[in-house]
Each structure stands twice: as structure tokens, then as C-alpha cells.
Amino acid sequence: MAALPKRIIKETERLVSDPVPGITAIPKEDNLRHFEVFIDGPSSSPYAGGHFSLELFLPDDYPMCAPKVRFLTKIYHPNIDKLGRICLDVLKDNWSPALQIRTILLSIQALLGAPNPDDPLANDVAEDWKKDEKKAIETAQSWTKQYASAKLQE
Amino acid sequence: MPENTRDVLNPPARVISSSAKRTKSTTPPPLSSPPTSYPSSPITETLTSNDIQNNSQAPSGSINRAITRNDSQSSLNNSSNSSIPVNSNSTHASNNNTNASNILSSSPSQPPQPPNVTRRSSFGLNFLSSFTNSIRTGHPPSPTENPHSFMSNSPTIANLSSFATLEDELIAPNGNSRGHQPRSRRNSSRQSNRLSNSQGPHSNGHGADHPITQQESPSSNNAFDESHDQVTTPNGIVENNGARDGRNDSISNGIDKDGFYSVRLTPLIDHSSSASGLYFSPVIRKIKPSSNISIGRYTEKNKAAAHAPQGSSAPIVFKSKVVSRTHALFQCNEDGQWFLRDCKSSSGTFLNHIRLSPASQESTLMPLIDGDIIQLGMDYRGGTEEVYRCVKMRCEFNKSWQRKVNQFNLEIHKKLKNLQINNEDNEDSRLVTNPITGSSTNVDDLAECAICLMKIEPCQALFISPCSHAWHYKCIRPIIIKSYPQFYCPNCRTMCDLETDLDEDD
Numbered sequence: 001m002a003a004l005p006k007r008i009i010k011e012t013e014r015l016v017s018d019p020v021p022g023i024t025a026i027p028k029e030d031n032l033r034h035f036e037v038f039i040d041g042p043s044s045s046p047y048a049g050g051h052f053s054l055e056l057f058l059p060d061d062y063p064m065c066a067p068k069v070r071f072l073t074k075i076y077h078p079n080i081d082k083l084g085r086i087c088l089d090v091l092k093d094n095w096s097p098a099l100q101i102r103t104i105l106l107s108i109q110a111l112l113g114a115p116n117p118d119d120p121l122a123n124d125v126a127e128d129w130k131k132d133e134k135k136a137i138e139t140a141q142s143w144t145k146q147y148a149s150a151k152l153q154e
Numbered sequence: 155m156p157e158n159t160r161d162v163l164n165p166p167a168r169v170i171s172s173s174a175k176r177t178k179s180t181t182p183p184p185l186s187s188p189p190t191s192y193p194s195s196p197i198t199e200t201l202t203s204n205d206i207q208n209n210s211q212a213p214s215g216s217i218n219r220a221i222t223r224n225d226s227q228s229s230l231n232n233s234s235n236s237s238i239p240v241n242s243n244s245t246h247a248s249n250n251n252t253n254a255s256n257i258l259s260s261s262p263s264q265p266p267q268p269p270n271v272t273r274r275s276s277f278g279l280n281f282l283s284s285f286t287n288s289i290r291t292g293h294p295p296s297p298t299e300n301p302h303s304f305m306s307n308s309p310t311i312a313n314l315s316s317f318a319t320l321e322d323e324l325i326a327p328n329g330n331s332r333g334h335q336p337r338s339r340r341n342s343s344r345q346s347n348r349l350s351n352s353q354g355p356h357s358n359g360h361g362a363d364h365p366i367t368q369q370e371s372p373s374s375n376n377a378f379d380e381s382h383d384q385v386t387t388p389n390g391i392v393e394n395n396g397a398r399d400g401r402n403d404s405i406s407n408g409i410d411k412d413g414f415y416s417v418r419l420t421p422l423i424d425h426s427s428s429a430s431g432l433y434f435s436p437v438i439r440k441i442k443p444s445s446n447i448s449i450g451r452y453t454e455k456n457k458a459a460a461h462a463p464q465g466s467s468a469p470i471v472f473k474s475k476v477v478s479r480t481h482a483l484f485q486c487n488e489d490g491q492w493f494l495r496d497c498k499s500s501s502g503t504f505l506n507h508i509r510l511s512p513a514s515q516e517s518t519l520m521p522l523i524d525g526d527i528i529q530l531g532m533d534y535r536g537g538t539e540e541v542y543r544c545v546k547m548r549c550e551f552n553k554s555w556q557r558k559v560n561q562f563n564l565e566i567h568k569k570l571k572n573l574q575i576n577n578e579d580n581e582d583s584r585l586v587t588n589p590i591t592g593s594s595t596n597v598d599d600l601a602e603c604a605i606c607l608m609k610i611e612p613c614q615a616l617f618i619s620p621c622s623h624a625w626h627y628k629c630i631r632p633i634i635i636k637s638y639p640q641f642y643c644p645n646c647r648t649m650c651d652l653e654t655d656l657d658e659d660d
Contacts, residue, residue, distance in 0.1 A: 010607045063605060064632055096644035097633070098604035 004032050007063060011101050023105045025056065033058040037069070039105060041148070042113035046140035047075070050148035054084075054108070056101065066095035067104060076136070076143040078117040078126035086111070087121035408490045408552020414440035415486045416554040417447075419470065422527060422546040431529070431537075431546035432474045438464040438554070439484075446485040448497070449530065451477040465554075472545045476501045476531030485519060492551045493519040494528065501531035501544075524551045559612050567612040570624065571601060604645050605629035619643050620650040 012032070015025050022040035027033070037054040041047025053072040059065055069091060071084030079087040090099060090107050120126030129136040409415055419437045423430055441447050445467075452460050452471040462468030470484075478499040485493040496503035496510040496517035503510045503517065506527050511517035526549050534542040603610050603625045610616060615627040617634065623645040634641060639653035 005606075006608065007606050096647065097629075098644040100607075 005062075008033065008058060015102060020102050020106060023102070023109065025101060025105060033062075035101070037105060039109050039112070041144060042109060045113045046137045047077075047112045047144050047148070050075075050144035052112075052148050054105075056105075058101075063097040063099075066091050066099075067101060069104065069108065074143060074147040076125060076140040077112065078115050078120045078122055078129050079111060081122040085121065087119065408555075409443075410440065410554055412440075414442060414467075415490045415492070415552050416440045416465070417484060417486075417492060418550040418553065419528075419547040420550070422548050430543075431533075432472060432540065432543040434472060434545070434547075437470055439467060439470060440465050440554070441467050441484075441486055443486060443488045443490065446483045448480060449477075449482045449484065450479045451475070451481065453479060472530065473541065474531065474543055474545055475541050476534050476544050478531075481530055482528075484522075490552050492522040492549075494522050494526075495519050499531070501534075504529035522549060522551065524549070524553065557613065563612040567610075570610075570616075570618070603629050619648075620652075620654070621646050621648040 012027055022042075023038070025035045025037045027035050035056040035058075037056050039052045039054060041050035041052065050073075052075060055070055055072055057068045059068065069086055071080055071086065073084075074082070075084075081087075086108060088107060088111055090096075090104060115129065117126040117129040125136070128139070417439050419434075419439075421431060421434050421436075423433070439447055447467060448469045450456070450469060450471055452473045456469055456471050459468040459471045460473075478497075478501065480497045481499040482494060482496050482503045485495065487493070494503065494505060494510070496515075498511075498514045498516050500513050502513065505520055505522070507529070510520060528547055528549060530545040530547075533544050537543045601610055602608065604623070605625050606629045608626070610624060610626070616624050617627045617630045618624045619641060621643050623643055630644075633644060634652070639651060641650040641652050642648075643650060
């Protein structure tokens with residue numbers, strides 16, 4: 001494996017030394033471009049109390065292209081499909097090399113707090129969400145409890 | 155004016171004018187300015203005849219570098235016997251015209267032939283510093299000093315000549331007339347105009363002083379002779395010698411504080427030509443005076459040299475098969491003058507495109523100046539494969555001081571930082587100075603390149619976008635070239651047009 005760019009080393013160090021509340025990102029030992037990520041659901045959202053596991057991978061041309069991020073924990077969200085893929089502009093066209101791992105993870109956390117059913121990835125969820133938002137939120141809460149409660153992660 | 159004085163006066167003048175002639179052929183000769191414009195001239199006849207002589211000589215002395223090199227070689231050889239003491243001027247002076255013309259038509263073996271002595275780097279600042287020294291000490295640099303600068307192939311020639319006139323002007327008021335004759339003979343019309351306008355009437359009067367002051371230069375200015383002095387008495391002390399100060403200063407500038415001389419080799423890259431040489435990262439080597447450093451092919455044995463830190467004294471190695479294992483060597487003498495020798499390389503060493511020696515034959519030591527282009531070997535099999543490419547490089551000698559952080563770039567950097575801070579105040583910093591990066595203070599944040607996250611520091615190549623964000627040029631380049639001339643700022647997402655007219659209005 002090619003030497004790890006200084007930028008990645010620096011970012012990793014800062015994630016450890018100056019962690020974002022509610023977010024942890026730890027590189028895997030076998031591949032330092034591969035991160036194990038946990039994001040706590042925002043308190044004001046249906047995902048509150050959830051402890052979501054994600055994986056993040058930094059491609060070779062990072063930071064010129066976006067990191068690849070995917071939910072591992074099942075989640076009921078209009079912008080996250082059942083494979084855990086995330087529909088988020090900064091992960092796609094709006095990526096900027098000035099963004100970092102921490103900014104991306106914060107964006108994802110924000111996405112949990114503000115689901116956007118008008119730009120859906122999981123169409124069925126988005127439809128439910130539009131039809132009956134209250135019920136959808138309940139489903140999200142129950143999924144969070146079922147799949148993302150902190151105890152399950154142990 | 156008595157005829158005697160004239161006689162005494164003339165020989166040196168002629169010697170100088172010979173070098174001035176050389177100068178002329180390197181500088182774009184402005185107009186046909188009459189060397190005979192010499193004021194009050196009972197001797198104009200002799201002068202002109204000499205001038206003709208000069209003219210015939212000039213091209214060979216100046217343009218042909220090979221000859222110059224030979225001269226310097228021979229003067230190296232002669233350095234032992236060449237030192238005519240500075241104060242023996244009077245005898246020399248009284249040797250009258252014939253002697254002078256001998257000097258003119260001289261073979262290189264004649265010791266007091268200053269202009270050829272070293273190929274001197276003519277970096278403008280050096281000249282300036284010698285210039286300021288001359289003002290400070292009240293001694294103008296020796297008249298031959300300037301022609302020396304002109305000798306080189308530097309692009310700053312034009313600057314130099316204008317400095318030269320300036321210098322002459324400044325010297326004159328001191329009543330030190332040393333500058334007069336060389337100036338008038340330097341033959342640029344501008345200068346001779348200046349002479350006739352402002353100095354002409356006086357020059358006779360000053361002429362009486364000439365014999366002594368002027369004699370110094372032709373007789374003493376053997377570079378090696380002189381440079382030895384410089385080593386023993388660096389910088390300030392030597393300045394008292396008047397005739398020597400400028401040169402010495404410029405040379406001693408090159409030595410590092412730790413007493414090393416440095417060479418930096420950068421690959422000669424020409425994107426317009428398909429046949430570029432081997433690419434290598436710039437190499438910096440430093441050696442003690444009077445030592446040398448070998449250039450050769452990378453082998454298992456000298457592996458360490460390939461990874462030697464910049465500024466070490468390790469051999470210089472290249473990963474090209476057209477480079478012999480011991481291909482050439484750099485040598486640096488006591489005075490920081492660098493030389494190049496081909497050490498029986500099989501595919502040749504080229505200095506400014508001229509091969510130094512046939513295959514497997516050792517060349518003589520060739521003096522080098524800053525900016526010389528050296529090529530090791532020739533492309534083999536069309537140079538399509540990297541390992542069969544020749545090595546083309548540009549050399550910088552004794553210029554490490556130029557790359558050091560100094561007051562100037564520190565100040566500029568400070569200003570740049572301020573610019574960014576001010577800018578940040580007004581700006582919607584939604585992206586970069588998000589809560590996240592915003593955790594550090596703005597100032598720190600902006601001292602950092604958003605792409606590599608390393609600090610932005612003096613002496614780094616930067617790119618500053620119209621929105622006043624800055625990155626290392628190396629970091630931002632892929633983004634710039636991807637959509638040039640449109641530039642989408644990764645920090646603030648402003649779309650900038652890099653081809654906007656640079657008109658001053660607005």
C-alpha cells in the first residue's frame with residue numbers, strides 16, 4: 001500500500017485528539033483508509049438514542065474525491081436505502097477537498113436530524129414519509145430502538 | 155595638458171577599453187558611438203588605431219565562450235606568476251603605448267589580462283551589492299569590474315549596463331575619476347553622451363589622477379590572485395583595496411555560514427519538446443572549499459547517496475543507464491568557483507551543449523557559472539524509456555542564501571495572513587469554518603491549507619484565488635487545471651474567473 005498521505009494522518013490524529021461530540025471514527029488496523037464510525041442520533045430527531053454504525057473509506061485520490069460512507073446499522077430514513085447508502089450532496093457532486101472526515105460525518109448527523117423526503121433514495125420510505133409523516137417517524141423510532149440501541153452495539 | 159601625462163594615462167585606458175569592447179559585443183550595441191569622442195585629443199590617432207585593434211579582437215574575447223574558458227584556464231595556470239603587485243603601477247604605466255597594445259592583442263598567456271579570468275555569475279543583486287559597497291567605501295569597483303559582469307551570458311545584462319551608468323555618475327562627483335575612461339570607452343552611446351554632457355570638460359583635469367588609480371585594475375585583477383585575497387580577508391576588509399571590493403563581495407556572498415559552498419541541480423524541463431531528460435527531484439549538495447563531489451550512476455553500492463538528505467556532501471547519483479558510474483565531478487575551489495570535469499564517461503558530459511571530452515577521455519576542469527546547463531550522456535534508444543534518458547540539469551551555485559527565509563518573505567507572508575483574516579470577517583464561512591474546523595481559531599485555520607491541512611508558511615508556492623482563499627499551489631493545481639479558467643473555490647464555493655482582465659480601473 002502506498003504511503004498514507006499526510007493529510008489523512010493529520011485528520012486521523014485530530015479525530016482522536018479533538019473528537020466531535022456524538023461521533024467517533026477509528027481507522028481499522030489493517031487499512032488506515034478504512035474507518036469504523038459511530039454516530040449518535042440527534043436528540044431532537046426520531047433517531048434520538050440511536051447509536052449508528054457506519055463505515056467510511058477514503059479512496060486513493062482523497063481529498064480530491066469524496067470519501068465513501070455507508071450505514072451498517074439498519075435505519076428507516078428517506079435518504080438512506082436499505083443497503084445503507086446515503087444520498088447526500090457533499091458525498092457526491094458537492095464534495096470539496098476543503099471538507100474533511102469530520103465535516104462529512106457532521107453532515108450525516110445533520111441529515112438524520114432533517115430527513116428530506118423530496119429528494120429520496122429509499123422511495124418506499126419517502127412515500128410513507130410524505131403520506132403519513134407521523135407514522136413514519138414512529139417507524140423510525142421503533143427501528144432505532146430495535147437496531148440501533150446502544151446496548152445492541154456491545 | 156602635457157603630453158607626458160597623456161602617455162602615462164593612455165595604456166591603462168586602452169587595456170580597459172579592450173574589455174569594454176568585449177562588453178560591447180555582449181550587450182546589444184546601442185548606436186555607433188565614437189570611441190574617438192575622447193576629449194581634447196592629441197593622441198586620438200593612436201587611440202583609434204587601438205580601437206581598430208580592439209574591434210578585431212572583441213568578438214573572439216567575448217562571444218566565444220570556449221575561448222573565454224580557455225583563457226580562464228590559462229589564467230588559472232598562470233595565477234602563480236600573474237600577480238603584478240598593485241603598487242607597481244607606475245612602472246607598468248610608463249611602459250607606454252606599445253605595451254598597452256601588447257596587452258590588447260595579448261595571448262591568454264599574458265598575465266594581466268583580467269576580463270577573461272573567471273566566468274562570473276552576474277546576478278543583479280551581486281552587482282548591486284558591490285555597487286553599494288563602492289559607495290560606502292568611497293571606492294568605486296574597479297573599472298574592469300563591470301566588463302566582467304558583461305561577460306557572462308546573464309539576462310540581466312541590460313540591467314547591469316544601466317547600473318553601470320548610474321554608478322559612473324555617482325562616482326564622478328567624488329572627484330574620483332577612475333570611472334571616466336572606461337565609461338567613455340564602454341562605448342554605449344548613452345554613456346558616451348553622458349560623458350560629453352556632464353563629464354567631458356572635466357575629464358582632462360581628472361585625467362591626471364588616472365595613472366595610479368587605473369593601473370590597479372589591469373595589473374591586479376587576475377581573479378584567482380584576487381580571490382585568494384578574498385578568502386583570507388572576506389567581505390569588508392578587502393573593500394579597502396578599492397579595486398577589488400565589488401567582486402569579492404559577490405563571491406563571498408555565496409558561502410554558507412557553515413563554510414560550505416552549495417550547488418543545486420534542477421532537471422531541465424521543457425514541455426514544448428518531446429525529448430526531455432530524466433526527471434529527478436532537485437538535488438542540493440554542499441561541500442567544503444577545495445573539495446569535490448562526484449556525479450555518477452545510481453548503483454546498489456551508492457544507494458545511500460540517492461537518499462542522502464539535501465545539503466549533504468554525498469555523491470550525486472542518477473538512475474539513468476546513460477550515466478557512467480563515475481561520470482563527472484564537481485570541484486569547488488577556495489573561492490567558491492565551481493568546476494566540472496568529465497571523468498572518462500562513455501557517453502559524454504556536455505556543458506551548455508558542448509561536449510567536454512571524447513568518450514572515455516578525461517576532460518580538463520571547466521569553470522562553471524550559475525545557470526550553466528549540464529547534460530550527462532545522450533538519449534539511448536530515442537530516450538523513450540526513462541532509464542535510457544540523458545540527464546539535463548541546470549546548476550545554481552552558492553545560492554542557498556536565496557532560498558532562506560528572510561525579512562522580505564516574512565513580511566509578505568504576514569500581510570497575506572492579515573488579508574485572509576480580514577476577508578474571513580466579512581465572509582459567510584459556511585463550509586470550512588464550520589463548527590468543525592471552526593473549533594480552532596480563525597487565524598490558525600487560515601494559516602492552513604484546506605487541502606493538505608499543513609500550515610501555509612513563507613517560501614511556499616501559493617495560489618490565492620479572487621475570493622482571497624489561499625492554498626499551496628501544489629495542492630490546488632489539480633482543481634485549477636481541471637476547469638481552467640473557471641475556478642470553483644473549494645473553501646467558499648465561489649465561482650471565479652481566472653482569465654478576468656487585469657485592468658487597473660475599478
